[in-house]
Amino acid sequence: MFKHIDAYAGDPILSLVETFLQDPRPNKVNLGIGLYYDEDGRIPLLDVVKRTEIALAAAGLTRSYLPMEGLAAYRETVQRLVFGADRAAARDKRIVTVQTIGGSGALKVGADLLKRYFPDSGIWVSDPTWDNHRSMFDGAGIAVHDYPYYDPKSGGVRFAEMLATISSLPERSIVLLHPCCHNPTGVDLSQDQWRELFPVLIKKRLIPYFDMAYQGYGDGIDEDAWAVRALADAGGNFFVGNSFSKSLSLYGERCGALSVVCPDQAQADLLLGQLKFTVRRNYSSPPTHGGLIVSRILGDAASTAEWQAEVAKMRERIKAMRRSLHEVISARLPGRDFGYFLNQRGMFSYTGLSPAQVDTLREQHAVYLVNSGRICVAGLNLKNVAYVAEAMAAVM
Ligand code: LMR
Numbered sequence: 052m053f054k055h056i057d058a059y060a061g062d063p064i065l066s067l068v069e070t071f072l073q074d075p076r077p078n079k080v081n082l083g084i085g086l087y088y089d090e091d092g093r094i095p096l097l098d099v100v101k102r103t104e105i106a107l108a109a110a111g112l113t114r115s116y117l118p119m120e121g122l123a124a125y126r127e128t129v130q131r132l133v134f135g136a137d138r139a140a141a142r143d144k145r146i147v148t149v150q151t152i153g154g155s156g157a158l159k160v161g162a163d164l165l166k167r168y169f170p171d172s173g174i175w176v177s178d179p180t181w182d183n184h185r186s187m188f189d190g191a192g193i194a195v196h197d198y199p200y201y202d203p204k205s206g207g208v209r210f211a212e213m214l215a216t217i218s219s220l221p222e223r224s225i226v227l228l229h230p231c232c233h234n235p236t237g238v239d240l241s242q243d244q245w246r247e248l249f250p251v252l253i254k255k256r257l258i259p260y261f262d263m264a265y266q267g268y269g270d271g272i273d274e275d276a277w278a279v280r281a282l283a284d285a286g287g288n289f290f291v292g293n294s295f296s297k298s299l300s301l302y303g304e305r306c307g308a309l310s311v312v313c314p315d316q317a318q319a320d321l322l323l324g325q326l327k328f329t330v331r332r333n334y335s336s337p338p339t340h341g342g343l344i345v346s347r348i349l350g351d352a353a354s355t356a357e358w359q360a361e362v363a364k365m366r367e368r369i370k371a372m373r374r375s376l377h378e379v380i381s382a383r384l385p386g387r388d389f390g391y392f393l394n395q396r397g398m399f400s401y402t403g404l405s406p407a408q409v410d411t412l413r414e415q416h417a418v419y420l421v422n423s424g425r426i427c428v429a430g431l432n433l434k435n436v437a438y439v440a441e442a443m444a445a446v447m
Contacts, residue, residue: 063182063421071419079417080435082426085234085398087268087297087365090432095300095365099357103347112343117336119327121150121308125342128349129308133263133276133293140283140312147319148310149326150337154264154294155187157309161260161290162191163329164322165225172258174225175217177201179423181234184227184262193225201236203403206391210244214251222256230291231275232265232397235425239269239396245278249285259289267298267362268369269396283312295345297398298362304341365429369398372431376400379440384447398429408446416442 067083089095120126126148130141133148140146151157165172174188177200185195199212217226233239240248252259261279269275279291288311295306309326313319330336348354377392392400404412404424412418418439420426431439 063423067419067421074417074419076417078435078438080419080430080439082418082420082428082430082439085264085297085427085429086302087300087369087398087429088432090368092432092434094302095361097300097358097361099348099354099361100299100301100344103344103354107340107343107347112339114339117150117339117342119149119330119336120323121337122339122342122346124346124350125150126308128346129293130310132266132272132349133279133291133308133310134283135273135276135280138280138283144316145313145319146283146310147313147323147326148308149323149330150342151292151307151309151330152334152337153296153305153307154262154292155183155307156305156334156337157292157294157307158184158187158262159191160326160329160333161292161309161311162188162193163333164325165258165260165290166191166193167329168325169223169225169258172223172225173221174227174260175220176227177213177229177233179235180227180229181262182421188225188227198226200233201238201401206238206394206401206403208238208240208244210240210247214248217248217257218251218255220255220257223258225258225260226252227260227262228278230261230263230278231269232399234264234397235399235421235423236401237395237397237399237428238391238401240278242277242281245281249282249287252282252289253285253287259287261289261291263291264294265297265397266293267359268366268398271366272298272359272362288312288314295341299345299348299358301341301344304344305338306341306345369428372428372436373400375433375436376428376431376440376443379437380444380447383441383444387447398427400426400428402426402443404443404446411446412442416445418442 071081130148173194175196175198176184178197188195198216199209202209266275291310296302373392381389402424406422
């Protein structure tokens with residue numbers, strides 16, 4: 052029956068975790084997957100999350116199904132977090148938000164909906180992008196193409212080429228954008244570059260699709276949402292997927308949302324209906340637990356402030372690790388410019404290491420990073436950063 056099923060080659064990020072776990076070497080370091088580890092190498096359970104869970108358990112809530120679109124309180128608080136407290140588009144009820152199974156669920160629901168209503172549209176993703184972007188949109192039957200993005204020579208963005216490519220796309224093409232903490236490079240557009248891009252997206256009648264999985268890890272919760280909010284203010288109609296995996300350290304709870312900014316309330320209502328239908332025929336409705344945690348935290352001013360302080364600590368720790376890495380590598384290889392470690396934003400850093408150097412790091416030094424040379428800076432801590440920096444310098 053199943054002889055024709057071919058073997059799964061594995062996922063470039065998740066399969067690396069499996070290899071890492073099997074490695075018996077005590078000095079091994081995992082810089083592969085995008086997870087925030089604290090100074091002790093643990094994935095934190097935030098105090099505010101723990102307290103909220105205790106309160107939820109004490110409340111003894113029953114677990115009926117959620118509506119297809121998710122918890123009302125969750126959708127409302129997420130919308131405020133993504134778009135800011137007082138956005139005109141929200142006041143006009145032009146934004147529709149549904150709770151999804153993580154940021155990936157948001158991508159899948161959006162992709163299915165776009166395939167149904169824009170069957171001929173392709174998607175353009177940055178070169179490079181998160182490996183799974185291609186796979187998810189391809190899986191939804193959407194043709195995936197690249198736009199130029201990272202410039203290995205300068206460590207910046209090939210912005211003129213990016214703009215030229217996007218300007219030449221057919222109407223209604225989908226353009227996937229990272230509003231902050233670009234995955235995998237850590238290189239973001241400047242506000243001036245976003246300002247140049249927006250009129251092109253609008254005038255060319257393109258469909259921007261923001262994937263915001265790292266809000267808070269770049270410069271701050273509001274700062275990192277700047278591009279999303281600015282495009283809403285500029286009158287854009289677009290999709291935004293967001294996630295609480297990293298920002299609330301709720302990876303396994305799969306808390307995400309998909310928002311769509313529409314031209315008017317009537318279209319937003321129609322879209323909500325079709326998003327519900329898309330959810331229903333994928334997985335029926337989202338889970339309760341994570342949605343309750345998030346909506347309780349974001350719905351309470353003191354808990355929100357506490358959470359924001361936790362995010363600030365995580366963000367600052369990552370920046371401190373960037374500085375340490377930069378210091379040791381620069382001392383070991385003088386005359387070379389490693390300033391990119393300091394300029395990149397968020398969890399990830401593109402190191403410029405080749406696949407062969409990545410293999411050597413793993414085989415000889417037990418330091419794991421994905422094949423593209425991306426490291427998750429949040430896997431570094433005071434105990435391993437010098438070791439990693441020395442190992443990297445040895446293969447560079
Ligand atoms: C990553 O890029 O490592 C994370 O987004 C985790 C994942 O699912 O790939």
